[in-house]
Amino acid sequence: MNSVKSACQADCGVGHLLTPLASFSPGRSSLGLGSDVPGDLGDSLLNMWILGWGAEHVPRLLTGSIGWSEFWNANIFHPDPLALALSEHLFGQVLQILPVYWLTGNIILCYNLLFISTFALSAFGTYLLVRDLTGDKRAAFIAGLVYGFLPYRIASVPHLQVMSSQWMPFALYGLNRFVTTGSTRALVGGTARARDAELELRLLPALLRAVRAAVRRPSHVDADTLRDVRIWIVARSAPPSPLLR
Numbered sequence: 001m002n003s004v005k006s007a008c009q010a011d012c013g014v015g016h017l018l019t020p021l022a023s024f025s026p027g028r029s030s031l032g033l034g035s036d037v038p039g040d041l042g043d044s045l046l047n048m049w050i051l052g053w054g055a056e057h058v059p060r061l062l063t064g065s066i067g068w069s070e071f072w073n074a075n076i077f078h079p080d081p082l083a084l085a086l087s088e089h090l091f092g093q094v095l096q097i098l099p100v101y102w103l104t105g106n107i108i109l110c111y112n113l114l115f116i117s118t119f120a121l122s123a124f125g126t127y128l129l130v131r132d133l134t135g136d137k138r139a140a141f142i143a144g145l146v147y148g149f150l151p152y153r154i155a156s157v158p159h160l161q162v163m164s165s166q167w168m169p170f171a172l173y174g175l176n177r178f179v180t181t182g183s184t185r186a187l188v189g190g191t192a193r194a195r196d197a198e199l200e201l202r203l204l205p206a207l208l209r210a211v212r213a214a215v216r217r218p219s220h221v222d223a224d225t226l227r228d229v230r231i232w233i234v235a236r237s238a239p240p241s242p243l244l245r
Contacts, residue, residue: 033109033112034112035108037111038112039158051090051097053084055098072084092164093114115160117166118166119148122165123144123147125169125170126147128170130143174187
C-alpha cells in the first residue's frame with residue numbers, strides 16, 4: 001500500500017513539474033535555463049542580483065567569515081548603509097539554490113530552477129493537502145494545477161518573492177495532519193515551510209484551516225490540541241524578527 005501511495009505521489013509530482021516546463025517553452029527546442037530570463041528585465045534581474053549576493057555571502061556569514069553588517073551592506077545605493085534591507089533578502093531562496101550555485105556559478109540557471117520549482121511545488125503541495133482533505137486523488141491533482149497556475153501567480157512572474165508561496169499548502173497540510181492525527185512532526189514541518197514562504201500570505205489561511213478542521217473532526221480535537229494550535233497561530237502571526245526583514 002505504501003509503495004502504491006508513493007508511486008501515485010511521484011506520478012503527480014512529475015506531472016506538476018512537466019506542466020511549467022511545457023507552459024514556459026512552447027515550440028522551443030531548448031528551455032534556455034542557463035541564459036533566458038522569465039518575466040521582464042526589471043524585478044527579475046533585481047531578484048537575481050539579490051540571490052547572487054546571498055549565494056556569495058550567506059556561506060561566509062554562516063561560517064563566521066563575515067558579520068551581519070557586512071552581509072547587509074550590499075554593493076548598491078552607495079553610500080547608504082544596510083542597502084540589502086531595502087528590498088527582500090530572499091534568504092530562504094538563497095539556501096535552496098546554494099548547491100546548484102556552488103556547482104555551476106550560473107545565477108540565471110539557479111533563478112530559473114527556483115522559478116520553475118515554485119510552480120511544481122505549489123501544485124504538489126496543494127495535491128497533498130486536498131487529497132488529505134477529500135481522499136480523491138483526481139480532485140487533488142486538478143486542485144494542484146489550479147493553485148500552481150492561477151492567474152494571480154502568472155501575473156506575478158517577475159516577483160520571485162510572491163511566486164514563492166509554494167510552502168503555504170505544505171504548511172496547511174502539516175497543520176491538518178496535526179489536527180487530525182496529532183502528529184507533532186507534521187506541525188513542525190509545516191511551520192518551518194511557512195517561514196520559508198517569508199510570510200507573504202501570513203497566517204489567515206492557516207487560521208481558517210485550523211477552525212474548519214476542528215469543526216469537521218471535533219472528536220479528534222482535545223484541550224491540549226487546541227492549546228497547541230493556538231500557540232502555533234500566535235507564533236506564526238507575530239511580526240517577523242529583524243533577521244527576517
